[in-house]
Amino acid sequence: xxxxxxxxxxxxxxxxxxxxxxxxxxxxxxxxxxxxxxxxxxxxxxxxxxxxxxxxxxxxxxxxxxxxxxxxxxxxxxxxxxxxxxxxxxxxxxxxxxxxxxxxxxxxxxxxxxxxxxxxxxxxxxxxxxxxxxxxxxxxxxxxxxxxxxxxxxxxxxxxxxxxxxxxxxxxxxxxxxxxxxxxxxxxxxxxxxxxxxxxxxxxxxxxxxxxxxxxxxxxxxxxxxxxxxxxxxxxxxxxxxxxxxxxxxxxxxxxxxxxxxxxxxxxxxxxxxxxxxxxxxxxxxxxxxxxxxxxxxxxxxxxxxxxxxxxxxxxxxxxxxxxxxxxxxxxxxxxxxxxx
Amino acid sequence: xxxxxxxxxxxxxxxxxxxxxxxxxxxxxxxxxxxxxxxxxxxxxxxxxxxxxxxxxxxxxxxxxxxxxxxxxxxxxxxxxxxxxxxxxxxxxxxxxxxxxxxxxxxxxxxxxxxxxxxxxxxxxxxxxxxxxxxxxxxxxxxxxxxxxxxxxxxxxxxxxxxxxxxxxxxxxxxxxxxxxxxxxxxxxxxxxxxxxxxxxxxxxxxxxxxxxxxxxxxxxxxxxxxxxxxxxxxxxxxxxxxxxxxxxxxxxxxxxxxxxxxxxxxxxxxxxxxxxxxxxxxxxxxxxxxxxxxxxxxxxxxxxxxxxxxxxxxxxxxxxxxxxxxxxxxxxxxxxxxxxxxxxxxxxxxxxxxxxxxxxxxxxxxxxx
Numbered sequence: 001x002x003x004x005x006x007x008x009x010x011x012x013x014x015x016x017x018x019x020x021x022x023x024x025x026x027x028x029x030x031x032x033x034x035x036x037x038x039x040x041x042x043x044x045x046x047x048x049x050x051x052x053x054x055x056x057x058x059x060x061x062x063x064x065x066x067x068x069x070x071x072x073x074x075x076x077x078x079x080x081x082x083x084x085x086x087x088x089x090x091x092x093x094x095x096x097x098x099x100x101x102x103x104x105x106x107x108x109x110x111x112x113x114x115x116x117x118x119x120x121x122x123x124x125x126x127x128x129x130x131x132x133x134x135x136x137x138x139x140x141x142x143x144x145x146x147x148x149x150x151x152x153x154x155x156x157x158x159x160x161x162x163x164x165x166x167x168x169x170x171x172x173x174x175x176x177x178x179x180x181x182x183x184x185x186x187x188x189x190x191x192x193x194x195x196x197x198x199x200x201x202x203x204x205x206x207x208x209x210x211x212x213x214x215x216x217x218x219x220x221x222x223x224x225x226x227x228x229x230x231x232x233x234x235x236x237x238x239x240x241x242x243x244x245x246x247x248x249x250x251x252x253x254x255x256x257x258x259x260x261x262x263x264x265x266x267x268x269x270x271x272x273x274x275x276x277x278x279x280x281x282x283x284x285x286x287x288x289x290x291x292x293x294x295x296x297x298x299x300x301x302x303x304x305x306x307x308x309x310x311x312x313x314x315x316x317x318x319x320x321x322x323x324x325x326x327x328x329x330x331x332x333x334x335x336x337x338x339x340x341x
Numbered sequence: 342x343x344x345x346x347x348x349x350x351x352x353x354x355x356x357x358x359x360x361x362x363x364x365x366x367x368x369x370x371x372x373x374x375x376x377x378x379x380x381x382x383x384x385x386x387x388x389x390x391x392x393x394x395x396x397x398x399x400x401x402x403x404x405x406x407x408x409x410x411x412x413x414x415x416x417x418x419x420x421x422x423x424x425x426x427x428x429x430x431x432x433x434x435x436x437x438x439x440x441x442x443x444x445x446x447x448x449x450x451x452x453x454x455x456x457x458x459x460x461x462x463x464x465x466x467x468x469x470x471x472x473x474x475x476x477x478x479x480x481x482x483x484x485x486x487x488x489x490x491x492x493x494x495x496x497x498x499x500x501x502x503x504x505x506x507x508x509x510x511x512x513x514x515x516x517x518x519x520x521x522x523x524x525x526x527x528x529x530x531x532x533x534x535x536x537x538x539x540x541x542x543x544x545x546x547x548x549x550x551x552x553x554x555x556x557x558x559x560x561x562x563x564x565x566x567x568x569x570x571x572x573x574x575x576x577x578x579x580x581x582x583x584x585x586x587x588x589x590x591x592x593x594x595x596x597x598x599x600x601x602x603x604x605x606x607x608x609x610x611x612x613x614x615x616x617x618x619x620x621x622x623x624x625x626x627x628x629x630x631x632x633x634x635x636x637x638x639x640x641x642x643x644x645x646x647x648x649x650x651x652x653x654x655x656x657x658x659x660x661x662x663x664x665x666x667x668x669x670x671x672x673x674x675x676x677x678x679x680x681x682x683x684x685x686x687x688x689x690x691x692x693x694x695x696x697x698x699x700x701x702x703x704x705x706x707x708x709x710x711x
Contacts, residue, residue: 065552066521175637203406204577204578204622205634206637207621207622208621208632208634209633209634209635211623211633212631215630230550231551233624234623236625237631271551271552274552274554274555275580275625276551276558276578276580276581277580277624277625278583278619278622278698279702280584280603280604281702281706282705282706285709286584288555290552290556291552
């Protein structure tokens with residue numbers, strides 16, 4: 001037991017020494033849930049063999065429809081769930097092993113989370129300064145005055161005021177509550193933020209306020225962000241790299257511009273074609289593509305799918321047989337782009 | 342019944358776009374509608390003088406933030422305001438009758454039969470302990486006085502019409518066995534059960550995913566075409582209505598601040614609030630900083646004096662804080678309530694992010710045209 005705790009410490013020290021560019025590395029992450037239905041046990045493969053990495057200061061957007069496992073991925077990384085398999089490294093430190101006190105401390109002090117629902121994620125019986133200051137208290141900042149100073153500073157940074165500190169969550173509007181959630185996440189100076197649909201529950205005009213705030217804070221704190229959302233316009237606006245998830249699998253991953261220029265996986269295409277645009281003329285002409293997963297014919301043998309790098313940094317989940325088709329598509333798009341000049 | 346046949350055989354069945362629709366006669370006329378709520382803290386003025394027509398065969402979108410009064414307006418039309426709400430003033434004309442004067446028993450002839458409602462959350466709109474088929478049949482038996490056998494046949498037809506595969510099996514299932522999109526299809530089937538003339542969709546896709554949302558919007562459009570429906574479509578997402586709406590009303594703080602055809606609202610918006618709504622969400626080409634509206638919607642117990650949006654409006658003029666702007670006419674179909682359109686007002690341009698986007702959209706449109 002002691003040995004293991006020591007191992008974590010050694011690994012943490014090692015990681016501090018050689019600061020790699022990659023902050024978070026997720027390798028073949030698997031998260032299966034067992035559910036019992038009519039006496040039978042079902043296996044729900046919420047996250048199935050997901051791999052990606054996020055570099056320092058980068059924003060990685062995870063998109064997909066509800067139930068595709070994007071939230072579970074985020075929660076498994078931060079160890080709200082115990083992964084069934086796979087590896088997660090943060091700055092070279094493995095996060096997937098046995099949960100020790102040291103490891104928990106390491107995770108909570110480095111990665112923070114912003115939740116979707118600003119009502120459910122704030123304790124209604126705590127004042128704002130208690131909510132935001134709780135993390136500081138746990139991390140050893142015992143003096144109330146000291147904490148108060150940090151909290152007030154943080155409140156101002158997220159666009160709230162000093163007098164808000166003594167109020168309770170119910171006294172705030174949705175946008176303000178989300179600001180409190182952001183302040184709570186940032187107050188312990190985490191290196192990475194997992195933002196799980198931070199704007200979906202907010203009103204249109206307030207969404208823009210919160211997106212702008214996150215953008216400013218990203219630059220100010222040099223944050224690395226895992227941004228989970230289903231609104232592709234917002235993800236495109238906010239992220240550097242995008243992963244598209246479908247039923248527990250990461251089906252396509254590329255940099256933001258690349259993905260929108262060369263969408264290859266049929267699900268990605270369907271997703272892109274479904275985004276409503278505020279342009280009546282384009283909308284009337286829009287062709288919606290629907291995705292039918294039965295076109296793939298995957299099996300465990302020769303036709304087993306895995307990741308192919310179709311273009312540099314652009315990964316598609318497909319089988320050996322499908323790969324040439326995607327390549328042909330890439331060259332076709334390139335030809336078209338050249339013709340357009 | 343004779344009325345319906347007229348509509349079906351007339352040219353209204355063919356009209357799709359705003360240009361044709363303008364000739365349609367008004368089917369619902371709302372004039373000076375004011376709705377108040379008695380709340381603990383005082384009287385909430387949720388709707389403060391709304392005027393609009395719903396014309397036959399058109400889709401009218403009402404867009405605004407939560408609390409702008411868009412849902413309350415449609416609830417007033419259907420007479421389903423909460424107990425503490427009442428219509429203070431105004432008329433709602435439908436078929437020569439003023440719905441404001443209707444008693445609860447009068448509404449029975451109307452709700453579901455002439456005017457139907459599709460709710461935002463399909464799970465809470467359906468009865469969890471009643472089979473799907475029974476719920477559709479219930480609507481048919483109540484409205485059309487059908488026998489059970491007739492109702493079952495019609496219900497199965499409806500389920501097929503709204504795109505439910507294996508309708509016979511699904512007929513015997515419960516709401517929890519359906520996905521969100523399928524549930525919303527059922528809600529639409531129930532709404533259409535009694536062949537209404539008017540369908541009111543209150544944020545029908547807000548709870549759904551993008552791909553499902555696209556399918557439900559297509560379904561609503563198909564149903565409209567097949568059944569000559571007139572639709573009031575309530576939403577806060579302007580992207581959603583771009584391919585649905587013939588005309589759009591933008592609501593803020595209980596008033597319609599701008600009204601026009603879809604093209605006019607998207608390509609030539611005139612009210613600062615419409616600008617703000619359009620530019621507060623990124624589209625796929627947005628790189629600039631978003632134009633966020635500062636602050637929050639006003640407290641409608643004490644609505645601000647003058648233009649309610651002036652406090653959050655960076656283009657506000659001094660007069661905005663004193664006097665409510667009248668409607669300025671931009672074209673026969675396009676009206677906006679902002680002092681910026683007054684001949685004496687200083688010339689103000691819309692935010693850059695929006696100007697760029699409209700420019701981009703027009704260029705793309707020209708390219709496609711060639």
